[in-house]
Amino acid sequence: MAGKLYLVPTPIGNLQDMTFRAVEVLNQVDLILAEDTRTSAKLCKHYDILTPMKSHHMHNEHKMLQGVVAQLQSGASVAVISDAGTPGISDPGFLLVRAALQDGVDIECLPGPTAFVPALVASGLPCDRFVFEGFLPVKKGRQTRLTELTQETRTMVFYESPHKLLKTLSDFCSVFGPERFISVSREISKLHEETIRGTCHSALEHFTLQAPRGEFVIILAGSTKPSTKEKGSKNTMSQ
Numbered sequence: 692m693a694g695k696l697y698l699v700p701t702p703i704g705n706l707q708d709m710t711f712r713a714v715e716v717l718n719q720v721d722l723i724l725a726e727d728t729r730t731s732a733k734l735c736k737h738y739d740i741l742t743p744m745k746s747h748h749m750h751n752e753h754k755m756l757q758g759v760v761a762q763l764q765s766g767a768s769v770a771v772i773s774d775a776g777t778p779g780i781s782d783p784g785f786l787l788v789r790a791a792l793q794d795g796v797d798i799e800c801l802p803g804p805t806a807f808v809p810a811l812v813a814s815g816l817p818c819d820r821f822v823f824e825g826f827l828p829v830k831k832g833r834q835t836r837l838t839e840l841t842q843e844t845r846t847m848v849f850y851e852s853p854h855k856l857l858k859t860l861s862d863f864c865s866v867f868g869p870e871r872f873i874s875v876s877r878e879i880s881k882l883h884e885e886t887i888r889g890t891c892h893s894a895l896e897h898f899t900l901q902a903p904r905g906e907f908v909i910i911l912a913g914s915t916k917p918s919t920k921e922k923g924s925k926n927t928m929s930q
Contacts, residue, residue, distance in 0.1 A: 700803025704880035810908035814874035878905040
């Protein structure tokens with residue numbers, strides 16, 4: 692009988708956000724695949740989790756797929772965790788899930804921490820409909836993607852690193868306009884958690900004066916203007 696693959700969210704900051712069920716699963720599985728075993732070792736030590744652990748990250752996940760799926764098919768139970776948050780959300784996990792499903796392995800994803808959810812809910816922007824963009828392309832395709840998003844009417848969610856935040860905010864001012872509303876959250880659930888709400892311009896000014904630190908979630912208001920296609924349709928009908 693095939694084993695089972697568990698996707699287990701881990702705290703994005705405060706270790707108290709770990710669920711009882713997540714600890715139980717990590718204790719019961721045969722193997723934990725961790726994005727960074729050094730980071731995950733601290734979490735496991737805190738909760739007295741002694742399950743064997745292997746590295747599973749963006750640089751080795753392709754070559755590990757066949758071996759892990761073979762273990763699952765032989766009856767082993769495996770849990771995947773990332774350094775923080777839910778596996779597969781801008782972290783390793785998707786490729787293994789897809790490979791396991793193709794070979795008939797049962798998948799179970801536990802509910803738990805994901806950085807963009809508290810940032811979105813606390814932003815003050817509509818969160819009934821939104822689009823998750825994750826990390827923007829660094830170079831190739833970046834400008835094209837930003838231009839495409841100028842027509843997006845839903846609230847937009849981005850992840851960004853501290854050393855790229857100012858460039859991203861500057862790009863937002865240029866592409867979406869300096870007065871577009873934005874909410875920038877950092878260090879969610881940690882000691883220095885902070886959310887800055889205002890315009891793209893005011894956010895850029897704030898983090899120009901105060902050097903960005905920590906990991907960021909950016910929530911950007913959608914466009915309130917009709918798209919070019921919509922305008923064309925209305926004009927055609929009026930004629």
